Amino acid sequence: MYKLISFFSLFLTLSAAMAQHTEWRTGVRDTSYSSRSDYAQNVKKFPFIRLVPDSPVASVAEQRRLVYARIGSRELHLDAFLPSAMAGRTPAILIVHGGGWRSGDRSQHIPLAQHLAARGIACFTVEYRLSTEAFFPAAVYDLKAAVRWLHANATRFSIDPAHISVLGFSAGGQLAALMGVTNGLRKFEGSEGVPAASSAVNAVIDIDGTLSFVHPDAWETQHPDKIGASAWWIGYPRTERLDLWNEASPLTYAEANKTPFLFLNSAVERMHAGRTDFKTIMDAHHVLTEIVEFPHTPHSFCLYEPWFPQVVDSVVSFVGRVDHWRPRAAAVSGSPVASAEASSGKDAAVWSPDLGNGRYKNPVIDADYSDPDVVRVGSDFYLTSSSFEDIPGLPILHSKDLVNWEIISHALLRQPPFDHFDVPRHGDGVWAPAIRYYHNEFFLYYPDPDYGIYLTKAAKPSGPWSPPVLVYPGKGIIDPCPFIDDDGSMYLVHAFAGSRAGIKSVLAINRLNKEGTQVTDDGVLVYDGHAADPTIEGPKLYKRRGYYYIFAPAGGVGGGWQVVLRSKNIYGPYERKVVMAQGSSATNGPHQGAWVSTVTGEDWFLHFQDKGPYGRVVHLEPMVWKDGWPVIGEDKDGDGTGEPVASFRKPNVGRLYPVSNPAEGDEFNGRELGLQWQWMANTQAGWYYMNVATGCLRLYALPAPADAKNLWQVPNVLLQKFPADEFMVTTRLSFTRNPKLENERAGLTVMGLSYADIFIRSAKDGLHLCYGLCKDAESGGVEEEHDLAMLSDSMVYLRVQVRAGAVCRFSYSLDGRAFVDAGETFSAAPGRWIGAKVGLFCTGSEHSNDAGYADVDWFRVEKLP
Numbered sequence: 001m002y003k004l005i006s007f008f009s010l011f012l013t014l015s016a017a018m019a020q021h022t023e024w025r026t027g028v029r030d031t032s033y034s035s036r037s038d039y040a041q042n043v044k045k046f047p048f049i050r051l052v053p054d055s056p057v058a059s060v061a062e063q064r065r066l067v068y069a070r071i072g073s074r075e076l077h078l079d080a081f082l083p084s085a086m087a088g089r090t091p092a093i094l095i096v097h098g099g100g101w102r103s104g105d106r107s108q109h110i111p112l113a114q115h116l117a118a119r120g121i122a123c124f125t126v127e128y129r130l131s132t133e134a135f136f137p138a139a140v141y142d143l144k145a146a147v148r149w150l151h152a153n154a155t156r157f158s159i160d161p162a163h164i165s166v167l168g169f170s171a172g173g174q175l176a177a178l179m180g181v182t183n184g185l186r187k188f189e190g191s192e193g194v195p196a197a198s199s200a201v202n203a204v205i206d207i208d209g210t211l212s213f214v215h216p217d218a219w220e221t222q223h224p225d226k227i228g229a230s231a232w233w234i235g236y237p238r239t240e241r242l243d244l245w246n247e248a249s250p251l252t253y254a255e256a257n258k259t260p261f262l263f264l265n266s267a268v269e270r271m272h273a274g275r276t277d278f279k280t281i282m283d284a285h286h287v288l289t290e291i292v293e294f295p296h297t298p299h300s301f302c303l304y305e306p307w308f309p310q311v312v313d314s315v316v317s318f319v320g321r322v323d324h325w326r327p328r329a330a331a332v333s334g335s336p337v338a339s340a341e342a343s344s345g346k347d348a349a350v351w352s353p354d355l356g357n358g359r360y361k362n363p364v365i366d367a368d369y370s371d372p373d374v375v376r377v378g379s380d381f382y383l384t385s386s387s388f389e390d391i392p393g394l395p396i397l398h399s400k401d402l403v404n405w406e407i408i409s410h411a412l413l414r415q416p417p418f419d420h421f422d423v424p425r426h427g428d429g430v431w432a433p434a435i436r437y438y439h440n441e442f443f444l445y446y447p448d449p450d451y452g453i454y455l456t457k458a459a460k461p462s463g464p465w466s467p468p469v470l471v472y473p474g475k476g477i478i479d480p481c482p483f484i485d486d487d488g489s490m491y492l493v494h495a496f497a498g499s500r501a502g503i504k505s506v507l508a509i510n511r512l513n514k515e516g517t518q519v520t521d522d523g524v525l526v527y528d529g530h531a532a533d534p535t536i537e538g539p540k541l542y543k544r545r546g547y548y549y550i551f552a553p554a555g556g557v558g559g560g561w562q563v564v565l566r567s568k569n570i571y572g573p574y575e576r577k578v579v580m581a582q583g584s585s586a587t588n589g590p591h592q593g594a595w596v597s598t599v600t601g602e603d604w605f606l607h608f609q610d611k612g613p614y615g616r617v618v619h620l621e622p623m624v625w626k627d628g629w630p631v632i633g634e635d636k637d638g639d640g641t642g643e644p645v646a647s648f649r650k651p652n653v654g655r656l657y658p659v660s661n662p663a664e665g666d667e668f669n670g671r672e673l674g675l676q677w678q679w680m681a682n683t684q685a686g687w688y689y690m691n692v693a694t695g696c697l698r699l700y701a702l703p704a705p706a707d708a709k710n711l712w713q714v715p716n717v718l719l720q721k722f723p724a725d726e727f728m729v730t731t732r733l734s735f736t737r738n739p740k741l742e743n744e745r746a747g748l749t750v751m752g753l754s755y756a757d758i759f760i761r762s763a764k765d766g767l768h769l770c771y772g773l774c775k776d777a778e779s780g781g782v783e784e785e786h787d788l789a790m791l792s793d794s795m796v797y798l799r800v801q802v803r804a805g806a807v808c809r810f811s812y813s814l815d816g817r818a819f820v821d822a823g824e825t826f827s828a829a830p831g832r833w834i835g836a837k838v839g840l841f842c843t844g845s846e847h848s849n850d851a852g853y854a855d856v857d858w859f860r861v862e863k864l865p
Contacts, residue, residue, distance in 0.1 A: 166201045
């Protein structure tokens with residue numbers, strides 16, 4: 001061992017004597033990396049991304065090219081982005097660009113600085129000497145000098161010197177991390193700038209910056225013979241000065257670190273080297289360290305929509321927690337912040353439940369996901385809901401924190417019996433489903449009130465899902481929930497639909513075979529709710545501490561309550577308790593839902609609220625156990641019956657995750673429709689195609705069924721749910737007619753029991769722009785049609801604005817700027833058991849071997865102006 005130590009000491013001595021590779025220090029600025037060059041590379045793999053532009057914001061004051069230090073004749077600059085109308089001193093962030101320590105420019109993160117300043121944080125984008133100019137640790141000296149300059153100029157910029165954070169991306173992330181962990185370490189201070197001021201930062205936001213050049217997961221460790229950006233910056237290959245490679249690694253200083261960290265990470269694993277080890281050390285020392293992962297993203301995700309708004313929200317939320325500061329609300333529509341959010345397919349922000357300050361507001365999904373059921377697998381939550389006649393059906397939504405959700409798949413691509421559901425069957429089809437994870441598979445049971453209970457399974461929630469198997473045939477058997485007992489026995493609890501079964505307000509339990517694919521007995525009636533709980537339905541069966549618990553809503557969707565039954569025997573007798581009711585809250589119902597626990601041991605309950613034309617939206621309630629009974633929501637008087645919360649702290653899931661809402665708008669640039677779209681019947685070949693070459697959705701003008709009285713009875717109507725109480729939809733489409741045919745139509749509709757639409761119609765004399773209104777569509781009402789204009793061009797912009805109360809106003813434009821109202825407002829009506837929906841249609845009046853078609857360029861969902 002002594003010989004080994006002596007040899008290592010000799011190696012370090014010889015290494016220290018080696019000269020730096022001055023030939024790498026060219027003195028010429030490297031311009032190979034920029035936001036534009038990065039975009040050109042990434043758009044090939046991610047064609048939907050958009051580079052966020054440098055666009056001044058009215059609420060942000062800018063001061064550019066400020067000199068913060070001089071090194072001889074060399075000036076070092078930064079740019080300031082300051083919130084206007086600040087009340088007192090504000091937190092500040094120094095933003096450090098990436099580019100492999102050799103390239104890049106501070107302009108890379110000006111959009112991020114503008115957006116953060118619009119949210120109330122003063123931001124400073126900074127330049128520093130790159131490796132073509134000076135080796136490590138010169139860049140660290142420069143950045144510490146920039147922080148000293150901020151401290152010295154705190155009064156000038158109205159910033160709080162105790163609340164200066166540093167944020168960096170890629171190489172900038174590594175530098176930011178190194179600054180944070182070396183607070184007060186003299187050897188990294190340098191001498192330029194304002195020497196008497198402090199260089200301390202109070203928090204670090206590291207966006208995909210490595211924590212170690214020598215970690216086993218580091219790229220440099222896995223490619224020891226390659227000379228790359230790290231060597232060019234340090235001035236030595238790792239084989240010559242391993243001690244300097246350690247010295248430049250933030251992980252080296254972790255044991256002494258007391259600075260809070262937020263990691264925002266892409267899907268590129270090599271950029272996370274050392275992160276897990278660092279967090280383990282921080283957790284042991286009780287230093288705030290959070291990780292937000294952005295799956296399926298490029299390394300430079302922070303530059304692009306659709307992820308940019310989530311980056312902004314994550315940073316604002318973290319700074320608010322570290323500095324005990326209340327962030328400014330997101331900018332109003334028209335500012336770059338609002339525009340970035342509106343164009344994001346993942347978070348259009350017409351409704352976002354994540355408040356960005358550790359709290360959420362209800363509903364967590366302000367869209368019609370009726371009868372939600374949820375299961376947790378590991379740290380992931382999966383939600384499914386009723387889909388009735390709409391296809392694809394049985395949506396699967398995913399969340400990491402129960403607040404931010406996204407659609408990831410559908411379990412039902414065609415609905416059996418196929419010939420029955422090849423035409424619209426409004427209100428039939430998939431009623432309240434249940435999802436569970438058994439034997440390394442997802443089990444999803446759903447009822448069809450006319451045919452029985454089906455099962456579909458999948459190894460992954462993204463599918464593929466197996467063809468549905470009829471587990472329990474019969475009419476009126478609804479709302480199933482499976483349960484596996486401690487001995488492996490499998491059961492199915494369910495309710496009854498009086499309209500089909502002739503009985504209701506009772507719950508029954510049946511045995512299942514061990515595969516869960518067939519009911520094996522006649523069942524046992526376990527609860528009769530006629531006396532205390534009329535219309536009890538939607539049961540969910542669980543077991544806890546020796547008790548079987550059945551959670552079930554009663555009293556109807558509009559004014560009911562949540563009941564919990566418990567028994568030591570699965571077949572009863574069951575005790576009863578009301579665990580949540582509307583009380584003094586504004587949430588009527590509250591109706592059917594599911595209990596789920598987090599990895600940290602917290603209990604939560606998701607349920608729906610019926611909002612009429614908006615459908616049945618999803619709420620999240622805190623849940624605690626008291627004397628062996630759950631209490632859901634807020635129990636104001638301590639009687640064990642809670643009431644729904646309007647806002648609450650977010651679930652503790654161990655990490656912070658980015659803002660995400662179910663998809664809404666669609667640019668139609670890919671090979672598939674967005675997952676939010678559904679048809680009113682089983683999809684048929686020839687209805688539509690994605691025209692990838694032009695980035696359009698093509699809809700063909702196929703004839704309606706012979707017995708169709710109106711659009712309600714047409715299967716090829718493409719719709720999505722209302723995403724909020726107020727929003728605006730605009731679409732751009734062009735129509736190519738078959739000149740031999742008349743009455744081919746294509747347009748935008750708000751569909752329900754009554755509906756309205758605005759559309760292009762072909763006639764002998766050309767193309768007409770029309771507005772239609774159909775009252776009592778379900779009963780065969782005739783659509784009234786009004787001519788708006790004669791079109792000289794086949795391209796038009798169509799719009800509908802939806803305001804509070806589901807009041808809709810349609811309009812059109814020929815240039816995309818000036819919009820003309822189509823007529824009187826229309827009050828949207830719900831569908832059959834669902835809310836109103838908005839979408840597209842293209843129909844013809846007769847069969848042809850060459851139908852006309854509509855090319856839809858895009859469909860955008862935005863906030864109202």
